[in-house]
Amino acid sequence: MSRSRTPARTAASSRRSAPKRAGKEAPSGSLRSWRQLEQRQFDQIGLGLLALSVFLVFLMYLGAWGGAIGDGLVDGLLSLFGQVAYIAPPAVAAAGLLLILRPLLPAIRPFRTGALLLLSALMLLFATGTFGLGGGTGRDELFTAEVVRPRGGVLGDALYWALSSALGDIGAHVVGVTLLLGGVLLLTGASIASMVSRTGEGLRQTTTALRRVPSGTTSDEPAIPVERPARRRAAPPAEDPTSGPTPPRPRRRTPDAATAPDEDRTGEEPVVRRARPARVSEPDAGTGEVRATRGAPDDAPATPELDGARRYPDLFGEAPPMTFEPPAPVPDEPEPAVDEEPPTQIAPRAAARAAAAAAAAAAREAAERDDEEPATADEEPTERDAPAERPSLQELRERQPMGGSPEGAPEDGYVLPDPSLLKVSAADQLRPDTAGQEETAAALVEALQHFKVEAKVIGTIAGPHITRYELRLAPGIKMSKVAQLKDDLAYALAATDIRILAPVPGKTAVGVEVPNKRRRVVHLGDVYDDPPQGETPLTVWLGKDVSGAPIHADLAKMPHLLVAGTTGAGKSGCVNAMLSSILLHATPDDVRLVLVDPKQVELNHYESVPHLLTPVITSPKMAANALQNLVREMEWRYGVMSVKKTRNLPELNRVRIDEGDEPLPYILCVIDELADLMMVAPADVEDAIIRIAQKARAVGIHLVLATQSPRVDVITGMIKANVPSRIAFSVSSQTDSRVILDQNGAESLLGRGDMLFNPVGSSKLTRIQGAYIDEAEIAALTRHWATQGEPELREDLLEAAEEEPADDAGGDDLDNDSDPLLADAIELVVEMGAASTSGLQRRLRVGYTRAGRLVDMMERRGIVSAFEGSKARQVLISPMDLPRVLAQARGDASAAASADEPTGPSAPPTDDAGDDDDRTGEHAALSSAGA
Numbered sequence: 001m002s003r004s005r006t007p008a009r010t011a012a013s014s015r016r017s018a019p020k021r022a023g024k025e026a027p028s029g030s031l032r033s034w035r036q037l038e039q040r041q042f043d044q045i046g047l048g049l050l051a052l053s054v055f056l057v058f059l060m061y062l063g064a065w066g067g068a069i070g071d072g073l074v075d076g077l078l079s080l081f082g083q084v085a086y087i088a089p090p091a092v093a094a095a096g097l098l099l100i101l102r103p104l105l106p107a108i109r110p111f112r113t114g115a116l117l118l119l120s121a122l123m124l125l126f127a128t129g130t131f132g133l134g135g136g137t138g139r140d141e142l143f144t145a146e147v148v149r150p151r152g153g154v155l156g157d158a159l160y161w162a163l164s165s166a167l168g169d170i171g172a173h174v175v176g177v178t179l180l181l182g183g184v185l186l187l188t189g190a191s192i193a194s195m196v197s198r199t200g201e202g203l204r205q206t207t208t209a210l211r212r213v214p215s216g217t218t219s220d221e222p223a224i225p226v227e228r229p230a231r232r233r234a235a236p237p238a239e240d241p242t243s244g245p246t247p248p249r250p251r252r253r254t255p256d257a258a259t260a261p262d263e264d265r266t267g268e269e270p271v272v273r274r275a276r277p278a279r280v281s282e283p284d285a286g287t288g289e290v291r292a293t294r295g296a297p298d299d300a301p302a303t304p305e306l307d308g309a310r311r312y313p314d315l316f317g318e319a320p321p322m323t324f325e326p327p328a329p330v331p332d333e334p335e336p337a338v339d340e341e342p343p344t345q346i347a348p349r350a351a352a353r354a355a356a357a358a359a360a361a362a363a364r365e366a367a368e369r370d371d372e373e374p375a376t377a378d379e380e381p382t383e384r385d386a387p388a389e390r391p392s393l394q395e396l397r398e399r400q401p402m403g404g405s406p407e408g409a410p411e412d413g414y415v416l417p418d419p420s421l422l423k424v425s426a427a428d429q430l431r432p433d434t435a436g437q438e439e440t441a442a443a444l445v446e447a448l449q450h451f452k453v454e455a456k457v458i459g460t461i462a463g464p465h466i467t468r469y470e471l472r473l474a475p476g477i478k479m480s481k482v483a484q485l486k487d488d489l490a491y492a493l494a495a496t497d498i499r500i501l502a503p504v505p506g507k508t509a510v511g512v513e514v515p516n517k518r519r520r521v522v523h524l525g526d527v528y529d530d531p532p533q534g535e536t537p538l539t540v541w542l543g544k545d546v547s548g549a550p551i552h553a554d555l556a557k558m559p560h561l562l563v564a565g566t567t568g569a570g571k572s573g574c575v576n577a578m579l580s581s582i583l584l585h586a587t588p589d590d591v592r593l594v595l596v597d598p599k600q601v602e603l604n605h606y607e608s609v610p611h612l613l614t615p616v617i618t619s620p621k622m623a624a625n626a627l628q629n630l631v632r633e634m635e636w637r638y639g640v641m642s643v644k645k646t647r648n649l650p651e652l653n654r655v656r657i658d659e660g661d662e663p664l665p666y667i668l669c670v671i672d673e674l675a676d677l678m679m680v681a682p683a684d685v686e687d688a689i690i691r692i693a694q695k696a697r698a699v700g701i702h703l704v705l706a707t708q709s710p711r712v713d714v715i716t717g718m719i720k721a722n723v724p725s726r727i728a729f730s731v732s733s734q735t736d737s738r739v740i741l742d743q744n745g746a747e748s749l750l751g752r753g754d755m756l757f758n759p760v761g762s763s764k765l766t767r768i769q770g771a772y773i774d775e776a777e778i779a780a781l782t783r784h785w786a787t788q789g790e791p792e793l794r795e796d797l798l799e800a801a802e803e804e805p806a807d808d809a810g811g812d813d814l815d816n817d818s819d820p821l822l823a824d825a826i827e828l829v830v831e832m833g834a835a836s837t838s839g840l841q842r843r844l845r846v847g848y849t850r851a852g853r854l855v856d857m858m859e860r861r862g863i864v865s866a867f868e869g870s871k872a873r874q875v876l877i878s879p880m881d882l883p884r885v886l887a888q889a890r891g892d893a894s895a896a897a898s899a900d901e902p903t904g905p906s907a908p909p910t911d912d913a914g915d916d917d918d919r920t921g922e923h924a925a926l927s928s929a930g931a
């Protein structure tokens, strides 16, 4: 993190968290000011407590004279707490140490409560005389000078008196012991069940280990097998971007520095470092990498995993910040398992640590398993085990990976652009326009009254372009009534367009979003920040939400994004903001770009950045080729991942770096006008998009598809199903809005960057005013990159994909109802008892399109049931029918006729049954041609 950026970043962060706090109950003044103290102030307090502890040791344990204050203090403590006061010196020292070391310690929420319970329990036990503590002289002499000191002090006596009055002596004993146990549990973070289970587990392990000891083991030999060293190098300690001094921008950031949050990066290092190869960063929780988040110096060793954090994750960590990082939904076809993250939040630090430990343990186990036993053949095959059209080993070896450092890349690493080249709004422009808010609120309530809707405004939230008025309706009034009044309210408020949220998600309120009189332009510089910890280099800044909080998204987690809206609504602006965000923090070693711009004017600014993998593609045909070649790259990456036994790009890159290979970058393909491509080669483009969208997430290939034509022939059902994250800009009708978002809303947007963001896994739409970056800023940014090397273009990406004989047999030029693999497919589905396109893809090693066509052919022949949404297709024939059906499929009609067992349900006649003969003739021809 750069020093010069720190203030801006801090400002941005505090702005971001402000609305979150606004929604919560304000903490009390003293608590708030306590929390606002900085660590150096905590250090001072901690030192003071340590000194006090030493002082008390002398006074209380060694009998030293402490002067008036010291002795008074000891007297007071003894009177108040009795014998329990003797734990004051270590307790005060512990409190001091906790304050000093708090950046290194996990947040243990119930600490204070635990300490309080323990203290109360001890005082009570001393006062009550439980376990013979304190003498226990009963209630008669309570509060007398003779007994308070040797027992639980005045406070202990007070507790004892209250409890014994209410519950008797027995009750006081029971409560004392219970409080003691409760305090211990809270302080240690243990739970009774887990203690029981861990004890059982420990016993089991010990017994097992003892049983394993060979009879001849001598005392010198280790009885319990020693853990084998992991085969792979463990992940280095995490980097903490929030700590330590940060070098000023412009800085030279090496690919390592840019992309390897787990590499050592101290502030003292020279700013320029040559440290290729890069390591692509990865999500925290997914990969289990350990990252310190608070105060730990960069070069400090990673805080050791706390046992409690692993076993009792619920007790550790802090409230997660708001962000959009949803996991990808599982498409029809299962992706190779990649580490998932919780849908809407960054994992708390301790949870991340726990995940890290679990992942590390799993990796160790896996490494050991690899050493010990080869994979068994009967293991459940996964997509990764048998990817469709997996390249051969030869191909894997020969192919040149996409990425690597472009020609002429600076020897000493890339220099990242300074974000200060971005324009920042003036202070008055950063504040939303709140003029006339009261009048609008009053007019709103009045207008609703005219329509017999009783409501009152319970809150307003003002953003850069709209203000949301939150209404509480009188009992018995339906929300839908307000929604129906949209146009009337717009008329009453003299507003261009209003949007009604009925209800506001998560609130008992109806929201009415009214455009502000003066809209604020949100400049990218107002919201831009480096990717938060745990995010990938594909993190982009989208703009500000209705409360003015900056919103970012990690495209790698989207994992693909659809951007649609009418012309002039701000799509290109949004794409520019995304690309610029990436160019501001990612080097060509982190991210490579494939830009498709059929309009030829939107993305040509980027033609000289070294991040490009191809020239900016303007021809739809070339774009279709590029997409198909990206599918090959994807398959190649899967092949490599399978050989290296890794599950996602960051893991693969770790292995590649260990083996001295260049890591692979993320690849982002941005298509600025999907409709143009879909006009030229709909089948090929759709097929390639679907295949990339379904599978490419794990290998780091991601798509951003933009279109100004939100029509079903452009955004087809299959594309929609596989591109789960959507951004809708203003559209002209509710139908268009539903095509993009599956719900209304985008028809009420204001244009010029006003958008609704629907990240994957969330049904909630976030309204955002898009960040804007003008051409001069983009030019400055691209100039900065252009001086650091030419793009190393992979022209082969634009070449027409080589025809694959196996797949071509089922290609476009063939009859739609015949395929040499049909008989095999039929056999397979009968054998499997179900028909799925992905199953056929895997087992027959064919592409998606061909497998889909085979299923269609079987449906037409009555072999499998029709498509029923998410339900699997049923196989309608029995194994007994197989010979006849296969004979038909192979075009051997005579074999079918002479088959001995023509029993069982015959395949239902199909409309095109009459054509079968012709087709079987073709089949035979094809089969023999193929042979």
Ligand SMILES: Nc1ncnc2c1ncn2[C@@H]1O[C@H](COP(=O)(O)OP(=O)(O)OP(=O)(O)O)[C@@H](O)[C@H]1O
Pocket: 521, 522, 565, 566, 567, 568, 569, 570, 571, 572, 573, 574, 708, 729, 752, 753, 754, 769, 770, 771, 772
């Ligand atoms: N985030 C924004 N803030 C303010 N104004 C914006 C923003 N985005 C776009 N605009 C304005 O809207 C105009 C049109 O934007 P843009 O070119 O991005 O639209 P588009 O949807 O890509 O249109 P087309 O599909 O025709 O390319 C821009 O010239 C700019 O003035």
